[in-house]
Structures are given as C-alpha cells and as structure tokens.
Amino acid sequence: MEQSFLAWLRGRQANLPQVKVGIGDDGAVFVPQAGKELVLASDGIVDGVDFLADQHSLAEVGRKAVAINLSDLAAMGAEPAAILVNLSLPTRSATEIAAACYEGILEICDQYQVAIAGGDITVYDGPLAISVTAIGHVESGQAWLRSGAKEGDSVLVSGAFGGSLLGRHLRFTPRIEFARRLRAIGGVHAAMDVSDGLSLDLDRLCASSALGVELDMEAIPIHPDAGPWAEQQGGTLLEHALGDGEDFELIVAMEPKAAQRAMAAEAALPEDVRVPLTKIGTLTGRTGLWMQKTGKLERLSPSGYIHGEQ
Amino acid sequence: MEQSFLAWLRGRQANLPQVKVGIGDDGAVFVPQAGKELVLASDGIVDGVDFLADQHSLAEVGRKAVAINLSDLAAMGAEPAAILVNLSLPTRSATEIAAACYEGILEICDQYQVAIAGGDITVYDGPLAISVTAIGHVESGQAWLRSGAKEGDSVLVSGAFGGSLLGRHLRFTPRIEFARRLRAIGGVHAAMDVSDGLSLDLDRLCASSALGVELDMEAIPIHPDAGPWAEQQGGTLLEHALGDGEDFELIVAMEPKAAQRAMAAEAALPEDVRVPLTKIGTLTGRTGLWMQKTGKLERLSPSGYIHGEQ
Known part of the structure; x- marks a missing residue:
C-alpha cells in the first residue's frame, strides 16, 4: 500500500x-x-x-x-x-x-x-x-531554552491546567501564534511546554536554569475540566492542575516589565484570539519549588507523569 | 526512565x-x-x-x-x-x-x-x-533526484546484490563516502538506494524520469550471499540479485563519460576503500525494464518487496 x-x-x-x-x-x-x-x-x-x-x-x-x-x-x-x-x-x-x-x-x-x-x-x-x-x-541565537531563566524573572503560563485527559489532550491548540506575539514583545529568557505536569515541568525548567521558583498557589489557573476529572479520579483541583500534564500550555520565564507588557497586550486582544496569560510566580536563587503557606515558605514536591515507569 | x-x-x-x-x-x-x-x-x-x-x-x-x-x-x-x-x-x-x-x-x-x-x-x-x-x-540545487535521469545515461550500481537477509541487511555500509567521490567527479543525473529490490527500485527510478532501461543482464553483480540464500529459498542467483532488496547499494544514472571516469577512479583506489562500480545498462526513451535475449529485447517484470502487503 x-x-x-x-x-x-x-x-x-x-x-x-x-x-x-x-x-x-x-x-x-x-x-x-x-x-x-x-x-x-x-x-x-x-x-x-x-x-x-x-x-x-x-x-x-x-x-x-x-x-x-x-x-x-x-x-x-x-x-x-x-x-x-x-x-x-x-x-x-x-x-x-x-x-x-x-x-x-x-x-x-x-x-x-x-x-x-x-x-x-x-x-x-x-x-x-x-x-x-x-x-x-x-x-539565529534566539531560541528559547529551558536554561536561560534569570533570578527575578516572572513565571507566566498560558491557558489553564488540569483534567486534560477528558479530551483536551487531543484537541489543544499548539501555542504557535501566541509564541509569535511573545517574540514580538521580547524579554523571554526561557520557555517550555507542559506535557508531563505543570509542577514537574516547571521543576525541570528551574533545574536547567539552576534556579528555584516562589509560586503564588492561588494564581495557578485551573481548567474547568479539572473539576469533573477530580470527581472521577479523586484529589483536589490544584493537585490535578499541578500534576495531570498533557495541557500543552507554555511556561515562560520573562523579564518582569516585559511580562507586564505581554499580559496587557494579550488582554487587549479580541476574545477569540487572546490566550489567558497568568503570572504564577517569580524565579529565585534558592533551587526547588516553593509556596507561601501561612506566612512561611514550604517546599512543593513536583508531580506528573514520568515516562517509562509503568 | x-x-x-x-x-x-x-x-x-x-x-x-x-x-x-x-x-x-x-x-x-x-x-x-x-x-x-x-x-x-x-x-x-x-x-x-x-x-x-x-x-x-x-x-x-x-x-x-x-x-x-x-x-x-x-x-x-x-x-x-x-x-x-x-x-x-x-x-x-x-x-x-x-x-x-x-x-x-x-x-x-x-x-x-x-x-x-x-x-x-x-x-x-x-x-x-x-x-x-x-x-x-x-x-543548493545539487540533490540527486530520481527524476533527473536523461536518455543515454549509463546506469551504474555500487556493490553486489542478493542474499542480504543472511546478515548484510544489518551490517551494510551506507554509501556516504562513495557518494562524496561521485559528487567530486560530477555528471550524476539521478540516484536512489536499493531497499526493496534492484529491479523494483530501478523501475521506480525509470518511472520518475519517464524513461526505460536496456539492461545487460550478465553484468548485474551478484553477491556471494545470493548462492547460499538461493539454496535455502529456491530460485536462481539472478532472481535473488534482482528482487531480494535490502542491499542498500546505490543505483546511479550518469552521463556516460563521467560514468567511465567514475569507474576508473574507483578501480584505482586501494582495495579497502574502493566500492565495486558496475555499468548494468543504458537509459532509453522506451519506458520499462528491457533485457537482450537471443538477439531481441524482452521485457523484464520488476520484482521486490512491496510495503504494506502481507
């Protein structure tokens, strides 16, 4: 044939x-x-x-x-x-x-x-x-690597997370056009896409850049699909947003002023074009994932899908 | 992992x-x-x-x-x-x-x-x-396509054919260095590698160039592996050379004088470097594979491995 x-x-x-x-x-x-x-x-x-x-x-x-x-x-x-x-x-x-x-x-x-x-x-x-x-x-020289993030960079994510296995993992929009707009704004130091889990992939980006991240847990955008998926599978919405994976959204480490400009520019676009863009944290010199909890920093363990483990 | x-x-x-x-x-x-x-x-x-x-x-x-x-x-x-x-x-x-x-x-x-x-x-x-x-x-513009052969071109093959499944299909030498020497000589109009069978792949090259070939059947180089393979499988040595496939040798359509130069240059190389290079036919305007037999041309049916037929 x-x-x-x-x-x-x-x-x-x-x-x-x-x-x-x-x-x-x-x-x-x-x-x-x-x-x-x-x-x-x-x-x-x-x-x-x-x-x-x-x-x-x-x-x-x-x-x-x-x-x-x-x-x-x-x-x-x-x-x-x-x-x-x-x-x-x-x-x-x-x-x-x-x-x-x-x-x-x-x-x-x-x-x-x-x-x-x-x-x-x-x-x-x-x-x-x-x-x-x-x-x-x-x-030439402009590819966004995982290793290029700098201390103080804002960590932005496109879209929302969790419950992708309900069907979004087949129908997601690859962020080609969104990436084009970010390139025009400039100030992107590092990026990667979320395939294995937001927290796991973010941890990898941080490790590649020898940095850590202080996360604003309340800012993490949770997808409407996370609800029904959590009902089927157990676990909290946040756990699903952090660990489900297959969201195929971008994590971007950006110079803070450029990050502000990018969020404003995206918000000004027509609804059918714009991609939700959210700041979920800031890159720090202390390696690992960290979250504010009752006034002090606690370490967050990355979760997600590890390939080849069955 | x-x-x-x-x-x-x-x-x-x-x-x-x-x-x-x-x-x-x-x-x-x-x-x-x-x-x-x-x-x-x-x-x-x-x-x-x-x-x-x-x-x-x-x-x-x-x-x-x-x-x-x-x-x-x-x-x-x-x-x-x-x-x-x-x-x-x-x-x-x-x-x-x-x-x-x-x-x-x-x-x-x-x-x-x-x-x-x-x-x-x-x-x-x-x-x-x-x-x-x-x-x-x-x-730029120098890739060897299947479609570039010209009427009157000599058809050369590297190496020898048949019985590759005895083990050569795993251990063959991709003709990278040989191709480099042919580029230096020039005059290559079309080329392809033999994966599915010498006659089947040659037929495809001819079809791409809207030409046919007059084959010198006695010139077709038969690999020593064709013998033991024919003993196991039945069939003649020539049938195996024409149809076994997985030889991963090159078929080259070359301007006749350049073809002569290429064969002479290859033959002059040290034994451990040179690749046997044989003229097996000439490209003609009459499409299909043709062989001389008792003074007249007979048509040869291409044979080889058709992917996806089981």
Whole structure:
C-alpha cells in the first residue's frame, strides 16, 4: 500500500516553498531561510499509552501526533516549517487507519502552513503508533531554552491546567501564534511546554536554569475540566492542575516589565484570539519549588507523569 | 526512565558544531550551513518485520535504523549532519534494550560525525520499533533526484546484490563516502538506494524520469550471499540479485563519460576503500525494464518487496 498511499498523500498536499522536493524520493529537499537556525523536535504517540484507538477519532489522533511537536517548536520560540511522519499500522485495516489519521495530520498542517516532507509507513503486528519529527525556523541565537531563566524573572503560563485527559489532550491548540506575539514583545529568557505536569515541568525548567521558583498557589489557573476529572479520579483541583500534564500550555520565564507588557497586550486582544496569560510566580536563587503557606515558605514536591515507569 | 536515560545519552555523545543545543530541551537547535539545502529522510524498522530481536544483536539493530537513513541521504548526494531517534520499547527490559540499541546508534553516528539531536522514548505493549529522521546538507540545487535521469545515461550500481537477509541487511555500509567521490567527479543525473529490490527500485527510478532501461543482464553483480540464500529459498542467483532488496547499494544514472571516469577512479583506489562500480545498462526513451535475449529485447517484470502487503 505504501507507494499508492504516498501518491495519494502527494496529491492532497499544498505546495509550500520551504520544501522543494517532497514525498516520493529517497529524501525531501528543504530550503532553510537564510541566516536562521532550525529547531528540531521529535515525539511519538502510541495506542494504549497516549490515546485509545477504539475510543478516539483517528483524525484527532493524527492531529495530536503533529500538535505535540508543534507545541515543542512553540516552546522554543520557533516557526514551524515541515514535518516527517512515520506511521506504524496494525495489519488489520491498515489503509483505512492511515487515511483516517492523515485527515487530522493534513488539517493541522494546512492550518499552520507546515509541509509534510516525508511519510514512511510500516504495517506490523502491533498497536497504531505515529512518530513525528518537526522542523522550524528561529532567528539565529534566539531560541528559547529551558536554561536561560534569570533570578527575578516572572513565571507566566498560558491557558489553564488540569483534567486534560477528558479530551483536551487531543484537541489543544499548539501555542504557535501566541509564541509569535511573545517574540514580538521580547524579554523571554526561557520557555517550555507542559506535557508531563505543570509542577514537574516547571521543576525541570528551574533545574536547567539552576534556579528555584516562589509560586503564588492561588494564581495557578485551573481548567474547568479539572473539576469533573477530580470527581472521577479523586484529589483536589490544584493537585490535578499541578500534576495531570498533557495541557500543552507554555511556561515562560520573562523579564518582569516585559511580562507586564505581554499580559496587557494579550488582554487587549479580541476574545477569540487572546490566550489567558497568568503570572504564577517569580524565579529565585534558592533551587526547588516553593509556596507561601501561612506566612512561611514550604517546599512543593513536583508531580506528573514520568515516562517509562509503568 | 526517559530523563535519566537521556542524561546518560547526552554524556555519551560528542559535541558537534552543527547542533548548538542537543537533547534535553523541547527541541534541538541545528545550524544549517550557509547557502546549502537540507535533505530530510525518515524511516523506521520494527521487530518481526525488519529484524528479529531474539536473533539479531540489538547494537546491529540500532545501527541499521540509522544506516538505512544515511543510505537515503547518500542516494540524494547529501552529507549527513544529524539524526533524531524515536524508540518504542516493549515494557519488559526497556532500559536494557534501549542501551543495547544505542550502542550501535552511537557507533555509527561517531563514525560519520552525525549528531543525535533528539531522542524520544516510549514504553508500550508492543514490539521494539526504532524510527529515525536524518538531516543532511547538499549544495543548493545539487540533490540527486530520481527524476533527473536523461536518455543515454549509463546506469551504474555500487556493490553486489542478493542474499542480504543472511546478515548484510544489518551490517551494510551506507554509501556516504562513495557518494562524496561521485559528487567530486560530477555528471550524476539521478540516484536512489536499493531497499526493496534492484529491479523494483530501478523501475521506480525509470518511472520518475519517464524513461526505460536496456539492461545487460550478465553484468548485474551478484553477491556471494545470493548462492547460499538461493539454496535455502529456491530460485536462481539472478532472481535473488534482482528482487531480494535490502542491499542498500546505490543505483546511479550518469552521463556516460563521467560514468567511465567514475569507474576508473574507483578501480584505482586501494582495495579497502574502493566500492565495486558496475555499468548494468543504458537509459532509453522506451519506458520499462528491457533485457537482450537471443538477439531481441524482452521485457523484464520488476520484482521486490512491496510495503504494506502481507
């Protein structure tokens, strides 16, 4: 099926200038923008771990495989340009599954003008798995690293947290356009996206920058989905916001005045465009996560999803 | 295991200038060479389809996952620069399997000075699968496409064909250095690597260029492994050379005088460096594969491995 499927895929794709030669040769020819650096991200999802093929729409599954990688590019401050997709398909109904997944892949690629530069397909005796590599452009030296945060930086988060497994983990908006607006404002020292849990990922950002954070626990934006999810699973809303993960929102460490400007600018946007932007803490020299509690600082243990622990 | 494993991997890797920020952030920062284009290739291998984890050395399996992608870069005339690796690991012994595969991945990356720019790991209820994306540099406009062959071009092949499943499919040399020498000679109009079968892949190259080929069947180089493999499987040596696949040699369409120069230059190299280079036919305007037989042309049906047919 591979050859005929790839021919179908070629026909469905828009021609984009960044890819001179696309699917159908031994490799694709990609034209990088002069003077820019590239950000490369690669992440896969697997049936039974990251989604459930018998419950979720396969178009949404395909979309998610791309979106998690676009989220990584956004977290690096990069503009997406191209992806490569490796599909591992269970033998039964392989072609139908591939076509259904690609509906979502094509849709999100069209939305963000991302070229599909490669598409390998394997049919095997195993669960549906989609592995995606994404390539984006960033101005030379301007990528947002986890390690760049400075003491005194404001810690901002986009959106709200918790209960993403109710469905948002499949349908979230990768923060590409929001990251573009932050770049225009400037003053971003570090960023990352929340895949494993707000507190766990924030702890990693702090560790990369050899800093800690003093959190304003009451400011942490809790998603409406956290309520019904907590009712199903137990635990408090805050625990779910801190540890559920798969929110795919951005944590940003920003120079405090730029952070103020960013929040004001975002709030001034039309409701259908703006992304809620909240200051949840300040970076400090004392490593670890800290919270104010009855007048003194207490240490918060990071919680979230640790890959490869089952 | 993912975080600690990736930390181990970071420590094992050489620092290479093309990757400014490697594993450990949301993405890697890659510095493209000024004025060049990039070739992107992505291909995966799966236990039970492309190797047998209980029979093959996992280091060789890891090496193969990289080598098949380097072979694609060589077939495009590109110099490899970086790879990204997605490992899907069966739950049992996940860490040991990952470490064993990476022995081979690190070895071949070291050999060709390729940076590991990303390394995602998923533990799941399925067979070992390794998906690799490779990135290489090529002079602007100089990538070797399947579609560039011209009528009258000589068709050359590197190496010899058949019986690769006896073990060569795991241990082949991707033709990176050979491709570099061909670039220096010039006159290459089209190229591809043989993964699915010499006749099937040659037929694809011809179709992409809207040409056909007149083959000199006696010139087709048959690998010594074709003999024992034919004894096991039945069939003639030539049938195995034409259809076995996984040889990962190059088919090259070259301007005839440049082809002569290339064969002479290769033959003049020391034995441990040179790659056998053989002219097996000439490209013609009449599409399809053709062979001389008792004085007239007969059509040859392409044979090989069709992906996704089981």
